[in-house]
Structure formats: structure tokens, C-alpha cells
Amino acid sequence: MTSLRLFFDPLAPAGLWLGGAFFLLLLLLPYWGGSYVMTVATTVFYLALIGQSWNLMLGFAGLLSIGHALFVGIGAYTAAYLFAAIGLPPIVGVLPAVGLAVLMGLLIGYLGFRFAIGGVYFALLTIAFAEFVRVMIDHASWLGATEGFFLKVTEADRHSVDLVNLRGTPEMYYYLIMALALGALVLCRYLLHSRLGYYWQAIRDDAEAADALGVDVLRYKMYAVAISAGMAGVAGVFYAFYQNSLFPEIVFNIERSIEATLGSIVGGVGTLFGPIFGTFILTPLGEIVTEAIDLLKHWQVIDPETRLDGLKLLIWGFIVVLIVLFKPRGLWPWVCGRLRLIRTEAES
């Protein structure tokens, strides 16, 4: 309970009321939103979870990952395979899934930090490994290769609530991912105020100075990568059992990795709530754009044959450019200041 108290402490009255109201709205979403709104909200929390994992690395410890889909994908394939092959329920399968994601993170971290001259080397390794694993799975027939890996779902599954096997109604998935995303938030809040958080931020701001103050830079960078990869692995397990189908081109697509970064960039890299806030802006906006295009096509305003798949990304890209130009610290710190959501003397 202490960590929860810690968590709410810096909120100002406006922040408590607004945050509380928003939380209640989301908690009751299955009662007021249709299935479409639920799907979007589930995606939002899912991306917010990955965003927080990515933000832990760059925002807290200063380590740029541009292949974050790798950790998500490893988590997804591991849990899905173990479920399909030996019937291991995902509630247990999440352990090896996270374990493998963490190992992959540690491997990349070790190669990147131990032998590298600059930080870019590590970022490049993250994409290189994402591509490498994608190609491997492309050729692994036991994982469905390019044909995809599928999990069986029965009609009865869709009406049950089975958290052990992650089989259930859309409401179950929604509440599960919401709990996971908020759990990640509490974890990040806790970590940021622990020894790890202090050391990470010091390394982020000046690794050489941190070294001189007794911080084992390599070790704490490795912790950051491990925890971040583990969080992404959890998201991957959720993805596998929510989608029930895994395709290497989709799971390990660089677009997934980019997606993981955008929410945090818009919300504010290095802030606690930024990744969630940014995702809550970007994902619904993307949906609105997609829907608007469909409507315009439906009304024949634009030719239904026109392919506008890239438009959503283009608009996201445009928003990111605007943010970087005008609010480089992200929208969340700005909104916080404007609405006085957080007490000023608070430090985080």
C-alpha cells in the first residue's frame, strides 16, 4: 500500500479529480462503449504498456531501442508455442516468455555496451536482432514460418473468463491489459524512485560522471534493458492470446518498433505518465483518420480504389514533428503545468 500512497502523493487536487474521473470512465468503459471502442481502448493500453517499457530504457536510462518489437515478439511466440505444443497455460508460460525476452535483451546489451564506442551501436543492434529473429522465424516451420502461428479458439472460449489460459470475453482482455498497463506504471514509479532510478538517470545524463561517483554503469544499463525487455515480453504474451495469430512480418515489423516509441515521444520521454498519455492521443487519432477515410470512400468523396494505408503513419509522423519542434519535452509535462495536475514541489 505504501507504493500506492507514494504514487498518488504528488498529484494536486485538479490532478486527483481529473485523473480519478478519467480512470472511472475507463473502468466503466464496457458499460458505455461499444465493442469497437473496447477494441481501440484495448489497443491503447497494449501500446501504452510497450511504450512504458521503451520509455524505461530511453527516458530513464538513456538507452535508445529501435527494435522493441523484438522483445514483444519473443514473448508472444514463446508463450504461444508452449501453449500449443505442450499445453502450458500462459499464466505459467509468461515466465519462460519473459525469461527469453530478458535473455535477448541482456545479449544485445552486453554486445552493445561491452564492446561499443557509442550509444548508436546499441540502437542498431536492436533493429539488427529484430530482423535476425524475424528471418529465423520466417524459416522455422515449427513456428508456422511465414504462414503464421495460430492458437485455437472455440466459441465457448469467447464467452468464458479463463485468466489461466487467457481465454475469454473482450471485457476480460480489456481489464487484463488495463491492469497490466497500470501495473507497469506503478512499477516504473517505484523503480524511478529507487536506487535503480537514481543510477539510471545519472547514467542517462552523464555516464562518465556516474562512473566517478561509484555507479557500475554497465551493470545498471543491463538492468534497464532486462526490465524493459521483460515488460515488453509480457505485452507479447497478451498479444499472442488476444490475437491468436502471429505472423513474423507483422510481429517483428519495424513499424511495430516505431509505434512503441511514438506515444512516449508525444507524451514526454522520461516522464512517468507520458507514454500512456501520448498513446491515448495517438491511437484514437489514428482510428479517427482510418474511419474518416473509410467514410469518405463510402460517400464516394474519394475514389474507393485509392490506397491510403500510409496516411495514418504520415499524420502520426507530422504530429511527432510538431511535438519535437514546439514541445520537445512532450505534451504531458505541458498539460500538467497548464492544468496544475501535479504539485509543483514534487520532484518526479
Add this chain to the structure above:
Amino acid sequence: MASLLKVAQVSKSFRGLRALNDVSLDVAERGIAALIGPNGAGKTTLFNVIAGVFPPDAGSVRLDDADITGRRPNSICHSGIGRTFQICRPFSQMTVLQNVTVAALRGSATVEAARTAARACLEMLELDARATQHAANLTLPDRKRLEVARALATGPRLLLLDEVMAGLRPSETDRMVATLRQLRDETGLTILLIEHVMRAVMALSENITVLHHGEKISEGPPETIVRDPAVLECYLGDQDP
């Protein structure tokens, strides 16, 4: 009195440039010693060798008779040496208190204990009023003070101070001198400082080592150093004594 730090015959070259040539130096336990010399003499390089930023090409560094030559900076910090950087390296996105807390965590079991220790260091350096400010917004004198506070918060036995009084006004220099002397007297700290401000060097140090072009050209108590013709020629000649 026994030596806490023993630097023996240290040499260091950078791509052919001899930054240090066969330099030896002892600092007595609980003493305050100064390292002076013109720009580019190799003073900061010697600090970097002691603090483990790079290993020396030859020679050794011993702290309290333990050989620490070639150890990594964080390990040297753990063995009891705290250092400041001549060009301040604050953790700019962290607050002043958080900066010092990072250092204080070395000797503290919990973050809360580290914060308490950090507050004490801030008070000592008269930085407590700046505690919640981001380090990026500090003035130069405050940055210098933050460097000292951070090094101090690691709980060192030996403090290496690289020009922490450069850019300070005379009154501020006097305050820093008083603080350092008080530190030594009250906590038994040993201090080795690089300083161009002769006013501070003369007021503080019991022993001075003079470097020039990477070589030690003189060594002794302040009164002897200011009268040494070699020193006057290379160093004091073009400085305010």
C-alpha cells in the same frame, strides 16, 4: 605522518604527446596538498590516472598501500577516492538534491538515508536553497559547489578537487577555503587540489607539487615553492601571486 596516496613514477602519453613524465607524489593522511602548474601541464591528466579514467603507461597509484593502478573509476570511488571534474558534469535533468543523492547512495542502504546524507552535504556547501532546482539551471559557482558536494557525498577518504575555485569571487573563494579546511578538521578527510587561484593554494595547502610539461619541477611547503626560481620562471611569472 603516513601517506594516504602514493603516486609513483607515473607516465602517460596521448598519441606521442607526453602528458605525464615520471611523476611521483605523496599526500599525507589528513593533509591538504596542492597540484599547480601552467595550462596543459598535465594536472588533470594526473587526476584522471588516479581516478581510473585511463591507466598510466607506467608507474603505480596506491591508496593506503593498496595498489589501485588501472582499476575502473567506479571501483576507485568505492576504494575511497572522490573526484570533481574541472569542466562541471552535473546530471543536468536531475535536481541538485538528486545529483548528490546519486553519490550518497554509495554508502547508504536506502534511498531515504542517501537523501538525508545528501542534504547534509548540500548544507555544508551552502547549496541547500538550491536543492529542488534542476542542475542545468545553476550558475557556474553553484555548479562548482555541486561538484564538490557530489564528490563529498560518496564518503571518500581522499578528495580530488580540480579547479573548484576557478571563476569564484574572492569572497566566495574564502568561503570555499573555510569549508574545505573545516571538512578536513572535522571529518579527517585528505584533500588534493588543483588550483590556479594562488590565494586559495597559499591559504590551504601544506604541501605543493608543481608540474610543467608533464614533469614535476618542484615540491615542498608553500613558502619554499614561492621562492623557487624554476617555479617563478614557469608559473608564477605570468600569474598574479
